[in-house]
Amino acid sequence: MEYMPISLLVLFAVVFVVYRQMQTRPTANRGILYTAGVMIVVGAVTGGLIDSRYLVLSLGLLLVEAVVAVALGVWRAATVRVWLDGSGVAWSRATGWTLLAWLASIATRVGLYFAGQALGLTSSPSGILLFVGLTIGAQAYLVARRGSALTGTGRRPDTVVR
Template structure:
């Protein structure tokens, strides 16, 4: 195992561990412009590899990387849409993964294992770069959709849902 592959594996494990731990705890959604930073670092690590494409199976490896990327995009979108998003009385937006989010993770891992299995059966060497790109795509889409969703919800203070009865109490005017 080369130092590059070991570094990629450690980066991947660290990012997945960080994401999984943070996913099921309430986490404030900030509107800063850094939500793309971790995906950018993952893309950097993926593209710095010289063996991203199998030299003997270029077409097949491109197709498998495309499948990984599409899986990453789909998992990221599903992950974001199964995440509970709400506002606190101070107007801050928060998110937390649900049981459906965990199911999306399991399904995504299963699909990625299937892609890796297809690569192995076809004799295509699919390095860790493809997985890093897919993880970057998942994180990028998830973060982008959550920031977008958070921007669309209204603060929960002083706002009543359409069709809900007004409270029995009235503030003095």
């Protein structure tokens, strides 16, 4: 995979996702979860995530990147406002804090990239796709879950609420 087209595609996807998050949207809309899933799968199957010359170091950095991506998604999800309207529909909208958290997420990903370069690891655009897919997926899942908790649709019918 080429760096420039993938980087531009990922940049466009992130800008689009952030733009959409700044709009008021129903939390039941799960389309972004499918997009994140596709990014994760494409990032994983296209290869290049592991530098075979430094297997342990490369695996360690990949694990750190995955954990950081999910943690940043959790952080951003906590900054999103979720509420019920008068008819019982759950809505969400990102806040200024969400935008700041996105900037921190991008800076963190860039820092991890340069850390890998400093360690002598070769990098692949697949890592960008995987990171962005994980971080967007974690955020979207948690926001949707918060909306489901508000509406009560997240519980199984046989679940007793105490």
